[in-house]
Amino acid sequence: MVAVRADTEFPDARAAYAAAPGAATVDLSVRIGSLTLHTPVMPASGCFGPELGALIPVAELGAAVTKTVFGSARGGNPVHRLTEIPAGMVNSVGIPSRGPVGYLATLHPRYAALDVPTIISVGGHRPSEYAPVVAALGENGAAFELNVSCPNLDRNGTDIGSDPAAIREVVAAVRLVTDKPIIVKLPVLVASIADCARAAEEAGADAVCVANSIPAMPLDALTRRPILGNVIGGLSGPSIKPIVLRLVWLASRAVQIPVIACGGVETADDALDYFSVGASAVQVGTASFARPFAAVEVARGLQQRCRDAEVGTIRELLELDAAL
Amino acid sequence: MVAVRADTEFPDARAAYAAAPGAATVDLSVRIGSLTLHTPVMPASGCFGPELGALIPVAELGAAVTKTVFGSARGGNPVHRLTEIPAGMVNSVGIPSRGPVGYLATLHPRYAALDVPTIISVGGHRPSEYAPVVAALGENGAAFELNVSCPNLDRNGTDIGSDPAAIREVVAAVRLVTDKPIIVKLPVLVASIADCARAAEEAGADAVCVANSIPAMPLDALTRRPILGNVIGGLSGPSIKPIVLRLVWLASRAVQIPVIACGGVETADDALDYFSVGASAVQVGTASFARPFAAVEVARGLQQRCRDAEVGTIRELLELDAAL
Amino acid sequence: MRATAAAAARREAAARARAFAEADARALDGLVSVRPRQAVPRPQPVWDDAEMLVHEPAGERYRRLVLASSSIAHTALAGQFLMITVPPHAGDTILLPRPMAIHRRRPATADQPGTVELIYGVVGRGTRALAAVPVGGTLQVTGPLGRGFEFETGTRSALLIGRGVGICGVMGAAEDAQAAGIRTTMVLSGQRPEQLLGRADCAELGVRVIAVTDDDGSSDLVTLSAGLRAEFDGATPERTPPDVVMVCGAGVLARLAAELGAHWGVPVQASLEAHMACGLGYCHGCAAPVRTDASVEGPLVCADGPVFDARIPVD
């Protein structure tokens, strides 16, 4: 574990924070295929970096999740790449990626130094592009998250993840090149989240993550021009939670594999909301920018709730609540 | 026009309001197929009723739009049917409908008494259900808006409007039974709004309306139970505007027929935002509940902006702004 | 441990909220129906920019709001309500107007505008934002709305029952009763004596008050029911049953009133709440808890109520 250590002469808030986790007495571990996470809380792709290793007790998270790695190196989108509007945060960072080789050379060693499993997010611009990236990443990382919220250049730019057939194709190809757990991260704008989740499950995925940010087009209130250099960006944060809650509920009823919820999680209560509709784990994205320790807080909060209620699992906690 | 008249003994704010429209000196009329609306502003389906005739100068709107009429009579959803959360308003009113016969007997005469064209919203639970309703409505109403954000019972409950083939089927069938303008109101959760809009256009629609509310699942913060009796409701209001703006932008680039924007319009500026990405008209929904005159304000605001800039069309106004 | 206490408090509050909602639904099940067509025509609702004359704490947990609107004060009937548009507050926009009962109507005089008085509890985002609106500005309101309490001609005595902020729902009936010379008793129910609304209003209107609270157990439904039966048992001319019972509070209180009405053989009117958007009858957001067959849209609280007939179902 990368130690969170404050300058001893002038201590900051980190030291007290890291020292006071509250005993992790309850076993909240969750299985994603062959991988066991000691807590069902992890960061969302693109909202975490190894830089946080010195700021928060990363080992209290279930996993680290990388920004999406694409097959070839490329820069991100023009500025502005992100902004905040009343409806939430909108980002069009794009896909600054060094390709699997660049990732393994520069970023991966820093992830590997963190004392948690690394889930490597992988993307592509056509269904055929995913498996080669996963193959190139080889034995690195503990699991792969397939980001299918990417325009399919084989099919007119419609998201790969909105097309069950394309999802099947991606997952089946990746399944052939790795034995590690495969998580498929689905987009919001799909005709049927149940069909998409089932396609992932049937093709061999070990979990689905629901969901990515919601495509949006923020305009500058004064000039009426797009704020983002890329015109379109992804809306994230608390306002998307009621939309994603429904998707998690529907996906959980459609598949047997775990559903990882992602969208507007800020607190342990948000996580419990998702658990109550069927999620097995949660990812924390936007909330980490304002509070770098947000995901750790969620994990600690779940422990605390279970301890307080004297139960051993989140399911029991929810049943107890429901029985009240 | 149904006169807006205040009690003369104790006048209220309506009288002054109705008396001060600002001359409608600019011709902002817009054509939807064979129908000309004198202003590109109208209410959204389900967010207007003839009850407003006595409260606001309805004649200043381009049209009235009815709540969706289904083929057979049925009640709405269990309570709660609506609520407000930080992300917006969520409704699961459902489809209380008296069928076309009941509508014609009870509601239509009250719409007909308003001094604006009535656009009748029509729904169905399978593609085959729309045309019979339109046929039964016959010569009543000035246009039909087909609400295709309805689960398709022929196809596993996926929205009719998220399936371009189903949209084509609905529109082609309705086209056979009416010569009046057909507007297709599309849902948000679709794989490709461009494909859906094109399907409507190719099958003979005169306009598309983009979009309906976004399905969401609000939970009670305290009890963690669904707030709505129907569990799922539609999220509407200002927070959905950045999401719908992108859809309007994409739809406008995909089709030649007019695109009517619907989602979070509260002010003339919101309308101009939509016009700037290609919309030809706007609908005002949620905003009318807090301010019954919201749609009238939008129409007046557009007049005012054009007058101030000394231009004759909204296109010119936007060009002038863009040239600044 | 602080966190444990907080979690326990949260669980208890959740349990209370659930239990309350379930008891309410059970109590109202089959209880209410739309009253036959009304005699007095309803006033045309208007919207008005009403000056806020008073906005101050009322009792221990409520806030009082006095709005100048001669038009509404002039036309509003007992038990009608307003839709209050909550202005945006420090970045928080409230989308839906909030329905509020008209607690008092004071018609315009030669030198004063007519006013309506509302009382509300600060419970959620809407009322929190409303509480921040300063006196002096205007508040946009739509009303008067709905069908309120109605006295049949010939009514000589009435029993009104209000609990918490529901006291505001029935106070208009007390005003009408006083004007019509109807002998009236009002039950004011609340958690603590300091929270009871309406004492001064009842004094002003010459209405006899029976105050009951959770604190001393007098508001307990069984205790209250027994007390009222004893009170109106017909033993003396003063103790004859009232000609009508009017109630505004939780579902269980409406049921209690219906039971009393059945016992005494007199009609009962109960004012209900529902989540609302338009208040005018077109959005269909406010379905009333009246059993209807699935092919028929049932009555609406805003248009067919908020006041309904309450009768113990015989099935």
Added chain:
Amino acid sequence: MRATAAAAARREAAARARAFAEADARALDGLVSVRPRQAVPRPQPVWDDAEMLVHEPAGERYRRLVLASSSIAHTALAGQFLMITVPPHAGDTILLPRPMAIHRRRPATADQPGTVELIYGVVGRGTRALAAVPVGGTLQVTGPLGRGFEFETGTRSALLIGRGVGICGVMGAAEDAQAAGIRTTMVLSGQRPEQLLGRADCAELGVRVIAVTDDDGSSDLVTLSAGLRAEFDGATPERTPPDVVMVCGAGVLARLAAELGAHWGVPVQASLEAHMACGLGYCHGCAAPVRTDASVEGPLVCADGPVFDARIPVD
């Protein structure tokens, strides 16, 4: 007509905003590059719950914020910044922290905690919510962040240029210059004399001030450039060109500084802004305006800057 005036004002503001953004982008195009590896290692950023000691108006349009954080005050380098987490305000939640330059660093003493001082303008939702935070509580901050202004060893004189709130970006360099005995002149630019920040700081630090404003036209880029050339024209020993120019303001000001640097043959360092989420280098939100080939992710303002080398492109 009032509405017409409002519309005209809006159109003018929109035109100004567009023109400003375009001029800025044009001015920065090809201007900046990442500086070679730095000599002094950067401090490890921390997050801290910093007590708000002061939060008050500063000049005509800004607000001053003094935060107690011994750790950050102790380690922060000139030109570094903090990410400020804006607490929720009356229902409005601010999701992204806001980057703010460290205007002054005051290390801890025997009986006082170390403090950092920030100055900001209230321009949007974020800073409006920040302005509502009362003194006395704590504010969560992450920092010190980024790569700031760096004096090469042997630097004897420096010209610092700051405009508006950008003055805060360069004030840390003035602190370092004073400590290192570097002869320093600081241009303070702003719209009106009443809005100029940093006069007192410059007096305290013994920095000579050249104040220029839009009001009297002295801040006009051509006028200012001519004035500075004349000022440092080498005519007398006091008038020799500075060894380094450091600037924080709009892109056009960075370009002006780069032109002066080219003229005098001295290096120029410019502090830039970008929309940010993490401030730490992992979110890739803050791409710097540095031309790179499409297959390469360019430098980031938060990690490779905010201070960059500024040189007039030769192409």
